[in-house]
Amino acid sequence: MTTFSDHHFGSYEDTGDGFSITIIENMKEEYGLFVWPCSIILAEYVWQQRSRYTGTTVVELGAGTSLPGLVAAKVGAEVTLTDDSNRSEVLIHMRRQCDLNNIKCKIHGLTWGVWDTHTFSLCPNIILGADVLYESCAFDDLFATVAFLLQSNPSSVFITTYHNRSGHHLIGFLMVKWGLKCVKLLDGFTFMPSSKTSSLSGNIQLAEIVLDTANGNKKN
Ligand SMILES: C[S@@+](CC[C@H](N)C(=O)[O-])C[C@H]1O[C@@H](n2cnc3c(N)ncnc32)[C@H](O)[C@@H]1O
Numbered sequence: 001m002t003t004f005s006d007h008h009f010g011s012y013e014d015t016g017d018g019f020s021i022t023i024i025e026n027m028k029e030e031y032g033l034f035v036w037p038c039s040i041i042l043a044e045y046v047w048q049q050r051s052r053y054t055g056t057t058v059v060e061l062g063a064g065t066s067l068p069g070l071v072a073a074k075v076g077a078e079v080t081l082t083d084d085s086n087r088s089e090v091l092i093h094m095r096r097q098c099d100l101n102n103i104k105c106k107i108h109g110l111t112w113g114v115w116d117t118h119t120f121s122l123c124p125n126i127i128l129g130a131d132v133l134y135e136s137c138a139f140d141d142l143f144a145t146v147a148f149l150l151q152s153n154p155s156s157v158f159i160t161t162y163h164n165r166s167g168h169h170l171i172g173f174l175m176v177k178w179g180l181k182c183v184k185l186l187d188g189f190t191f192m193p194s195s196k197t198s199s200l201s202g203n204i205q206l207a208e209i210v211l212d213t214a215n216g217n218k219k220n
Pocket of ligand 1: 033034035036037038039040061062063064065066083084085087090110111112129130131132134138141
């Protein structure tokens with residue numbers, strides 16, 4: 001069943017710089033055709049830190065309905081939305097989200113742990129990933145891709161939201177394995193406006209992850 005959800009950022013009355021994004025969802029289909037709570041929280045974080053995005057290049061991994069990436073594009077970033085290359089219906093859906101909202105983004109298949117020539121050319125300043133740490137068997141591939149992208153631009157950062165159930169120990173272990181470190185860890189609900197939390201539940205964390213230059217990953 002196809003539905004539309006509207007997501008508001010800021011307020012025209014207060015600041016004049018707010019906007020809304022409409023997302024097409026399909027509840028019965030793939031994971032990537034539904035706006036997961038982690039996506040709402042990450043999108044709000046992008047909005048609240050919008051000055052950070054001006055003039056940057058952003059890659060969203062496992063973007064699905066792509067709300068965080070669309071907000072980043074609205075506030076001035078050059079955005080590439082990516083999802084599993086094997087899920088063409090998700091990639092087609094991402095194009096629809098951009099067209100519906102009249103937002104320009106590049107869209108590419110990017111399967112975690114798989115490298116193609118396009119992946120080598122990305123070099124983002126900021127990597128976004130909402131609810132991409134949900135299947136522990138895929139964590140290693142995801143971290144391999146994140147580490148590669150961070151190494152391609154050593155001042156870059158991976159900003160991710162995930163459910164606490166997703167295995168803190170494994171995440172900690174894989175950060176060490178891939179030469180990464182967490183520089184910020186927030187409870188996702190601490191910065192959400194109350195108007196947005198009523199429909200959300202769970203224990204959602206937001207982490208900012210960078211290369212651990214002191215332990216193996218040297219900046220060039
Ligand atoms: C739980 S959904 C989250 C979607 C969206 N980020 C959100 O929060 O609404 C996980 C997303 O990761 C994508 N994904 C899963 N495995 C992947 C892989 N191996 N490579 C790339 N993307 C993958 C799925 O297609 C899906 O869009």
